[in-house]
Amino acid sequence: MKLIHLTDLHLVPPGAMLFGFDPAERLSKTIARINRDHADAELCVVTGDLTDEGDAAAYDLLRDVLQELRVPTRLLLGNHDHRANFLKAFPDEPRDRNGFVQSVHENSAGRLIFLDTLVEGFGHGSLGDGRLEWLLARLAERSDVPVYLFAHHQLQPIGMAHFEPWNTENWRSIMEAIVDAGNVRHIFHGHVHVDVGGTWSGIPFSASRGVAHQIVPHFTRMDAEFVENAPAFDVALIDGDGVLVHRFEVSDKNVVAVSAAG
Template structure:
């Protein structure tokens, strides 16, 4: 199976900039690239911070842009989102019995379990007793099925102080629950605006850049969260019975694709001397 992972779109009301950029234009370009190059994906998952202020006009813009996506999409919320505003604009998104945006997507490669880690009015995340109980019930129901877990906040430190200060709080309950069930193959998260691969308690975990702005790579305790204009990307995820592979698609990259075995690639003094036009990427995984 192939699916697309997008995160931290941070849409704002029309005409309002963010970090010197236009988030809706960035997301629209990402969607255009998904359709053109990765349109054979089964679906897309967006792991929260859909909006920047949690305002309904931003969610309406998101709905309009996602209307152009050539595949189904599945949404999570993040700390910049407002749960009730989101539900008003996306009423079809499933919620659990307590109103949290949590649900399970069952596929031929396993179950994709979406979690709501939002704490109203706070940057950090948490899974309250009700949310943990819901997850426990789902994992019990899915016993023996491969599970892919999605949430906005990482349940572990990534080494960037300002992000570690607003990760998922009290992750021990989640960690113990996952250890007890043992069927989770991979954890996908957002929030950090960086391409990061690693593992947590033996479970592989990945995240990726946002579609608008990024967080600079300053390891340790910096005085404030430092933004950057590093390239945005979305994830192209490939899953089979034995493997999970996650690629980054830097959707603003327009550099040439060229034959690495060609004479030009060995002798060109600059990128401009490489063979043009670039090799088509149409339909590539």
């Protein structure tokens, strides 16, 4: 299975700018690159912060820009999002029975589970109000297949002091339950605006640094330096042997040569 991981689009209403740049333009450039090189992907998962302030007009803009993408999408919510405004623009996006934007996608590679960690008005994440129970039920009902989790917030720490207050609440007990379930092969997340990957108690994870602004990875500072690097996205190749994550920059650099085959 080939899968695109996009995150942290931070769209603003048409005509507005964010830190002096246009987030929708960055998304359009990213979509053009995906259409050129990765239109054969099965799914494009966007792990939240679809908009910067949750404006209805920004979700309408997102819907319009995504029309260009030739890969089917699954949209998750982040701490900058607004659930009701999102659902007005995307009424068909699947939800769990409590109304959270959580769902499952199954294919020959296994089971992909999409989580809703948004606590409206706050920066940290949560799987409260039945969301963790929903996840554990989805893990238990197919204990025989590999599972890949997608969330906006990190479920494990990433080693940056700035993000400690913005972790998922009760993350340790959540991760222990995930380890106990025994079938989670990888966690994909956003939120942190840095490229980071690793393992927590044997569970691999990867964060894409995002399409909008990025953050310089200081480890002990509580503040954050935002920078405007090239938009980035990840491509995951998943099969029965494991998961590969390739990272791509959408830059204007020219190809300087093409080698012979092989």
